[in-house]
Amino acid sequence: MADRKVDSETGVETTGHNWDGIEELNNPLPRWWLWTLYLCIIWGVGYSIAYPAWPMISGATTGVLGWSTRGNVAQDIKEHEGQNAELVAALVQTDMDTLSDNADLNRYAIARGGAVFRAQCSQCHGSGAAGATGYPNLLDNDWLWGGEIAQIAYTVRHGIRNDTDDDAHWSQMPAFGDQLEKDEIAATVEYVVSLSNTEFDAALAATGSELFAENCASCHGDAALGDQDQGAPNLADAIWLYGGDRESLTYTIVNARFGVMPAWGQRLSEEDVRAVSAYVHALGGGE
Amino acid sequence: MSSDTPPALYAPQEPIFPRKVKGFFRTFKWWIMAVTLGIYYLTPWLRWDRGPSLPDQAVLIDMANRRFYFFWIEIWSHEFYFVAGLLIMAGLGLFLFTSALGRVWCGYACPQTVWTDLFILVERWIEGDRNARVRLWNGKWTLRKWRLRLTKWIVWLFIAVATGGAWVFYFADAPTLLSNFLTFSAHPAAYLTIAILTATTFVFGGFMREQVCIYMCPWPRIQAAMMDPDTITVAYREWRGEDRKNSEAVKAGAPQGDCIDCMACVNVCPVGIDIRDGQQMECITCALCIDACDDVMARIGKPRGLIDYIALSDEEAERAGAAPKKLMSHILRARTMLYTAVWMLIGVGLVYALFVRSDIEMTVSPVRNPTYVLQSDGSIRNIYDVRLRNKLGEEREFHLSLTSDENLRIELGGRDNLLSFTAPADTTVLQRVYVTARPQDPAASLARTDLRLWVEDLGNEDKASQSTIFNGRESK
Numbered sequence: 001m002a003d004r005k006v007d008s009e010t011g012v013e014t015t016g017h018n019w020d021g022i023e024e025l026n027n028p029l030p031r032w033w034l035w036t037l038y039l040c041i042i043w044g045v046g047y048s049i050a051y052p053a054w055p056m057i058s059g060a061t062t063g064v065l066g067w068s069t070r071g072n073v074a075q076d077i078k079e080h081e082g083q084n085a086e087l088v089a090a091l092v093q094t095d096m097d098t099l100s101d102n103a104d105l106n107r108y109a110i111a112r113g114g115a116v117f118r119a120q121c122s123q124c125h126g127s128g129a130a131g132a133t134g135y136p137n138l139l140d141n142d143w144l145w146g147g148e149i150a151q152i153a154y155t156v157r158h159g160i161r162n163d164t165d166d167d168a169h170w171s172q173m174p175a176f177g178d179q180l181e182k183d184e185i186a187a188t189v190e191y192v193v194s195l196s197n198t199e200f201d202a203a204l205a206a207t208g209s210e211l212f213a214e215n216c217a218s219c220h221g222d223a224a225l226g227d228q229d230q231g232a233p234n235l236a237d238a239i240w241l242y243g244g245d246r247e248s249l250t251y252t253i254v255n256a257r258f259g260v261m262p263a264w265g266q267r268l269s270e271e272d273v274r275a276v277s278a279y280v281h282a283l284g285g286g287e
Numbered sequence: 288m289s290s291d292t293p294p295a296l297y298a299p300q301e302p303i304f305p306r307k308v309k310g311f312f313r314t315f316k317w318w319i320m321a322v323t324l325g326i327y328y329l330t331p332w333l334r335w336d337r338g339p340s341l342p343d344q345a346v347l348i349d350m351a352n353r354r355f356y357f358f359w360i361e362i363w364s365h366e367f368y369f370v371a372g373l374l375i376m377a378g379l380g381l382f383l384f385t386s387a388l389g390r391v392w393c394g395y396a397c398p399q400t401v402w403t404d405l406f407i408l409v410e411r412w413i414e415g416d417r418n419a420r421v422r423l424w425n426g427k428w429t430l431r432k433w434r435l436r437l438t439k440w441i442v443w444l445f446i447a448v449a450t451g452g453a454w455v456f457y458f459a460d461a462p463t464l465l466s467n468f469l470t471f472s473a474h475p476a477a478y479l480t481i482a483i484l485t486a487t488t489f490v491f492g493g494f495m496r497e498q499v500c501i502y503m504c505p506w507p508r509i510q511a512a513m514m515d516p517d518t519i520t521v522a523y524r525e526w527r528g529e530d531r532k533n534s535e536a537v538k539a540g541a542p543q544g545d546c547i548d549c550m551a552c553v554n555v556c557p558v559g560i561d562i563r564d565g566q567q568m569e570c571i572t573c574a575l576c577i578d579a580c581d582d583v584m585a586r587i588g589k590p591r592g593l594i595d596y597i598a599l600s601d602e603e604a605e606r607a608g609a610a611p612k613k614l615m616s617h618i619l620r621a622r623t624m625l626y627t628a629v630w631m632l633i634g635v636g637l638v639y640a641l642f643v644r645s646d647i648e649m650t651v652s653p654v655r656n657p658t659y660v661l662q663s664d665g666s667i668r669n670i671y672d673v674r675l676r677n678k679l680g681e682e683r684e685f686h687l688s689l690t691s692d693e694n695l696r697i698e699l700g701g702r703d704n705l706l707s708f709t710a711p712a713d714t715t716v717l718q719r720v721y722v723t724a725r726p727q728d729p730a731a732s733l734a735r736t737d738l739r740l741w742v743e744d745l746g747n748e749d750k751a752s753q754s755t756i757f758n759g760r761e762s763k
Contacts, residue, residue, distance in 0.1 A: 013294055028298035030502055032495075100701060128656030139670070142663040196665075237663035238726075282701060284660065284670055284721060 084108070088271045096149045099278055106278065113279025116272045120264065121280075129283050134242060134259055139284045142239040145169050146228045147287035153277035157265035160231070165263035171231035176215065177254035184211055189249045195224050195236040196244065300498060302424055303559040305407055306417035306551075310578025319395050320404055328449065331456030335359075338680030340712040348458050354713075360641065361678065361713075372637045376630055381506075383626035385513040387618045388596075389520035393506070393571035399491060399499050400571060402450070403557065406443055406492040413439045417554060443493045444485070451484030497558040501569050508568075516600040517617045521572045523552075523563045523594050526606045545589050552576035552594055562594055647685070648676040649742050651720075651753045658758040665726035669757050673718045675742055677710035684709050684745045689722060691738035693730040695757060696723045707745065722757055734761035 005014045007025055014023045048054060051063040062068070081088075087108045100106050118127060124135045131137035136144065145155050158167040176185060191208025194200040213222070219232040226234035233241065242248055242257050265273055280286070333345035335358055342349065347356040353364040362369050384391050393400060414420050414435050423432055455477045456464060467473035468481075491499050500507060514520070528546035530536040537543045546563070553561050555575045560567050562576050580594040601611035654670040662668055677683050686707040689697045700719030702708055710716040722738065724730035736757040743750050 015294060015296070026294050026296065028296055030498060031297045031299050032498065033502060034297050106701075126656070128654070130657035130660070137660070139657070139660040140662055140668075234663065238661055238665035239663050282719070284668065284700060284719070 091271050091274055094274075096153055096274060096277065099149065099274075106282075109275045109278035110282050112272070113275035113277070116268065116276040117279050120268065121276065124261075129280070134257070136241055136259075137239070138280050140239055141285045141287070142234065142237055143228060143285070143287070144226075144231045144233055144241075147281070147285055149277055149281040149286060151228075152280050152286070153274060155261070156277050156280075157263065157273050159263035159265075160261040161258055162260055162263055164266060168263055169231055171219075172258070173219070173256040175254060175256040180211070180215070180253075185250060185253050188212055188216070188253060189246050192224070192235050192249055193244070193246060196238060301559060303497065303557065304417045304420045304424070304554075305557045305575070306554040306579075307411060308555040308575050308579045308582070310575075310581055312574035312578050316395060316404065316573070316575075320401050323396060323398075323401055324405070328453050331453065331461040337361075338712070341680045342460060344460055346457060347460075350458060363676070363678070366644070369637060369641070372633055376633050376637075379626055379630040379633070382513050383623055383630060385510045386515070386518060386626060387623045389514060389518050390507070390510060390570070390572040393500065394521075394573040397571075399504070400573065402446075402488060402492040403496050405446065406496075407557070409442050409446070410439055413442065440493070443489055447485040447488035447492070448481065450488040451481040454484050455480050497569065500558065500571055507571075515622070517598050517620055519596050519598050519614070519617055520566060521562060521570060521574055521577060521594065522566065522597050522599075524592070524597070524605065525563070525565075526602075528563065528593050545584070545593050547583070547587060549583055551579040551583050555579040645749065645751060646678045647683075647742065647744055647749055647751050648678070649740070649751045649753050650674045651740050651755045653755055653758075658762050659760070661760075662723070665731075666723050666728075667726075667731040667759055668721050668723045671720040671722065671740065671755060673720050673740065673742075675710055675716045675718065677712065677714055677716065679712060681712050682709055683712075686743045686745055687718070687720065688741045688743070689738050690741065691730070691736060691757070693733070693736045693738075693757075694724065694728045695730055695736070695738060696725075697721070697740075698723065724757065724759065730757055731759050732761060733759040735759070 005016050005023075006012070007014050007023060010025065012025045012027060015026045017024045048061075049063065050065045051067055052060050053063065054061045087105060090102075090105050091109055091112075094102070094105060099109060117125075117129070121129075125131050125138055126135070129138040141147065143151070145151060145160070155169060158165045158169065160169045161171075162168050176188075180188070187204050187208035188211045189208070190201050190204040191206075191212050194202075194205040194208075212220075212224070216224070219230055220226055220235055221232070224235040226232045238244075240248070241259070242252055264276070268276070330346050331344065334343050335345035335356070336343055337356070341361075342356060344356065345358050347354075349356065355362040355370070381392055410420070414423055423435065426432060452468070459477070464473055464477065468477065495503075527544060529544045530541050531546045531548045532543055533548040534541075552563065553559075553576075555578070556562070557573060557575065558569045558571060560569050562570065574596070576594050577592075577596070581591040584591050584593055597605075597611060598617045600617070605611055650673070652672045652674075654672060658669075660668040660670065673687070675685060677685075684707055687697065687699060688706065689695060697706065698704075698721040699706060699708060700721060708716070708718060720740065724736075730736040736759065737754060738757050739752050739754045741750060741752045
């Protein structure tokens with residue numbers, strides 16, 4: 001044993017190291033503390049062999065256990081799909097009209113449909129389903145092709161005015177710019193305005209009324225209430241897909257408008273089509 | 288610089304063999320051990336009837352369903368502030384006790400102390416008292432030593448398994464979990480938790496002991512901030528004890544103090560220090576040296592209290608031969624009263640919060656995407672997501688209504704024309720609510736209209752309400 005050097009102030013042994021008269025006290029750590037350090041090193045080596053750890057030029061070492069966060073998520077998803085398998089099977093087989101009678105299945109369908117909607121539908125209809133000019137608002141009670149759950153499901157499945165699905169909804173309004181004179185169009189616009197607005201030119205609207213009966217009533221109906229069988233919008237209500245002011249109406253009558261929607265039956269699974277239909281139906285406007 | 292081998296930078300653990308001791312504080316500690324261990328092991332087995340759909344375990348932390356049950360109190364996850372409040376109270380309580388009585392928590396109630404005490408009790412029961420244990424430690428590994436050691440370790444292990452086992456019972460139905468555990472069908476997390484807690488109990492109580500207090504626990508280092516000269520701690524009355532019987536001074540003819548150097552205080556110390564060296568970081572104030580010294584003083588006919596609970600501020604008076612101040616005059620001072628006041632303030636607040644909370648709670652979140660929906664007849668509809676918490680142990684039927692200065696109509700999504708719906712026991716129900724203003728109603732064109740949604744429990748007419756806003760056409 002070396003001769004001990006003891007600090008006179010504290011009575012504690014020093015390490016013998018001396019820097020410009022400053023000496024280092026030796027308050028030794030317990031030996032087991034050192035062992036925990038060695039254990040941690042051993043653990044670290046083992047961990048970096050077992051799990052992804054060392055960065056390489058392309059990616060990191062994968063670890064002998066083959067564990068990855070991505071694989072972990074995939075397994076979680078698989079687990080949940082397994083848990084929901086029964087509900088999915090029931091959803092595919094259920095009669096959509098009576099879906100809401102089964103509270104559990106309905107809740108599942110709406111939750112699943114919400115996820116599908118945000119991923120597939122929100123680009124056009126908006127994340128809150130409020131739509132935009134040319135893209136229908138799905139929260140209100142106005143429907144071009146019907147707001148019952150089965151009708152919504154048909155629209156989702158086959159889409160609107162697309163070439164990929166023979167059963168797609170297809171309606172066509174002529175571009176009246178070629179068929180009517182400018183003043184005739186103005187009169188028709190005035191009549192349409194008069195249906196839902198209190199301020200209009202009565203004489204002009206009366207002229208427009210006759211033109212409407214000749215050119216428009218076959219699809220939009222005599223009272224302009226529309227026809228869901230052929231996707232003709234109700235012109236007497238407060239809701240306008242492309243705008244209800246005179247300028248917008250003039251453009252619509254002159255050029256006609258054709259919104260399109262993909263046939264989601266070709267892109268989504270059966271359960272997703274049904275789920276998203278249930279979700280849209282439950283947004284508030286469903287009939 | 289020394290030219291020889293440098294001094295050791297790591298210290299081996301010195302074995303400690305605390306001697307058996309009898310006395311007031313030892314008895315008091317036995318009682319505390321019995322009570323605290325009793326609470327810990329037995330609590331999960333207490334039953335409390337909450338009806339058919341809720342668990343009947345009196346104290347249960349139900350992680351899966353995010354519920355905490357404590358007898359008649361049920362706390363949901365959004366009420367976690369109750370737990371936070373209790374933890375703050377526990378912290379302040381620790382401050383209070385430390386500033387008043389030093390490390391009483393460490394010496395009496397800390398699980399490390401309680402389980403170490405229990406393990407030492409087992410050790411003494413199997414291997415004998417201090418001298419026998421020292422002999423056994425120094426002796427060769429004979430058959431007898433193996434037998435004693437193995438017996439001791441097995442008993443320790445049994446206690447350790449029971450400790451880890453009791454812990455998991457707080458998180459699941461105890462009888463079910465026990466039978467699952469015994470038939471090896473419990474969740475792996477239960478086995479893992481028991482294994483980890485068994486290992487920590489076995490190692491900390493059996494082998495690490497004072498090392499945990501000295502090197503692993505942060506509390507001994509923090510508590511110095513809570514102590515001052517009025518804090519009551521375990522100390523040696525050096526002015527009464529010195530010079531000791533075997534000291535050089537006494538041998539040279541100086542008058543002998545009360546300390547006869549019998550080493551009783553050192554031999555009973557569970558952390559292996561000599562209290563006569565003064566206040567030390569290692570001392571957990573377990574007071575066993577007081578019992579040991581009092582016993583010796585009684586035998587040699589001297590007054591008790593050579594080692595005693597005393598305050599530093601009394602030293603001067605005692606040296607001059609005066610009596611120390613009264614215990615309560617040390618304890619009652621601005622610092623402890625402040626801790627008590629804050630502690631009670633939080634406690635009263637929590638109790639108040641506990642009593643004013645109701646069995647039904649409603650939150651209303653207006654759908655703001657979009658702010659309103661124009662209906663085909665020109666009316667304006669706002670959508671609200673109403674979350675209703677039914678905290679009762681039974682299914683209830685609730686009725687929704689609204690009050691407002693303006694004319695507004697309410698509908699429930701998916702309920703046809705009904706304004707009532709059922710909420711199962713102990714659940715949160717999400718209900719979509721539509722509020723509509725007709726085109727001619729002022730609310731349809733106003734930017735904002737105040738309204739209040741009400742929910743009424745049709746069973747007992749309990750009500751809850753929340754105010755919200757209706758957005759009309761002018762809103763942006």
